[in-house]
Amino acid sequence: MGDESVISPKDRFLTVYGRKPVLEALDDAALEVDKVILADTVRGPNAAEIQRAAKAAGVPVQRASAHRVKVLAGNGKQDQGVLADVVAPRMRSLHAALSDGRPPSRVLLLDGITTPANVGMILRTATAAGLEGVVVPRRGVAALDPMVVKASAGVAFRAPVLRCGSAREAAEMLTEAGYGIYALGASARSSVFDVELPQRAAFVLGGETNGVGAEVGELVTEWVSIPMPGEVESLNVSAAAAVLSFELVRRAATKASGTTR
Structure with missing residues (x-):
């Protein structure tokens, strides 16, 4: 590395x-x-x-x-x-972000998401939610091309994109930098709404078909799910990213107001 x-x-x-x-x-x-x-x-x-x-x-x-x-x-x-x-003024390498005096406290990590529309919508949502970083590996994820830009409605140009070689490499770097690694999985017992988070946390969003890959799964601190009382097995990955992103917004607002969850 x-x-x-x-x-x-x-x-x-x-x-x-x-x-x-x-x-x-x-x-x-x-x-x-x-x-x-x-x-x-x-x-x-x-x-x-x-x-x-x-x-x-x-x-x-x-x-x-x-x-x-x-x-x-x-x-x-x-x-x-x-x-x-x-x-892209906010795009930089993950290495640079982690070497910064104030590294991002909350980041998303894309693992095997190959549909440009999903990558574009995730970038738009994460930027809207004020997240400080979305790790988009160069391998295994849809290339940041015009289809991604279109799906993001142009927001991709100013999204806080962090680049690295692969999702596994990113997970290793984040772990070494003291981040807890949380992966979204439909069968996880812990809820994304209740899980206790450390000061620094990375959330892995897996591919459309196979979810989070085994290489990244080995480094996961805890698996979390989005509770779905209705009879639906799973959400589209960009929809899941939206739920997660705005749950983090809610937590930050709650913390700022001094109230409990």
Whole structure:
């Protein structure tokens, strides 16, 4: 894990690809676009439109091979030969967050969530709830691409995203930093509404099909569930994240008011 101290471009930018998403990013005054990369195969009116928008926004345009653009976009079909690196001001590595003088007290850890819509909605919800970190591993979780941005209604650009290699690696780092690891599981006896939490806690949200993976499960401090009196087996992971996030809001408000739970 020694290389976690090295800042990767993937820990600074969200990359959007495709003509329309890139133009939307360039036209949004609230966003800072670092650069646009245009495939050398893109010519004519389409290239001119991108270049005009980039010039108006004061953003440099770099030319690259079509293959290079596909590699950078991570998508072989929908990049349309253009991508933009958008600065995500609150995104950083998990290593940096844990090395901070004031590390986040409550974080979500995504483990095996592969549907972009779920990742986007979780980022939106967590940001709305004021959580200080959502750990989005580079492997095993949906890439932070235009589909995630769309599902978050643009909030992904300013979400408190923490990056690392894998969910297991994140759980190890969090454990070493003194966090309790709490995983959501439908059959857990402890309720998310009643569990006693330490000063620092990380909550693992598992994949849509298989839930929390075995590698992360080995490091879980306690499993917790969301009580469901109705006849439903489980919630969608983004809905579960919303319940959890706003339970943490409730606890913080209760603590601030000096009343008991």
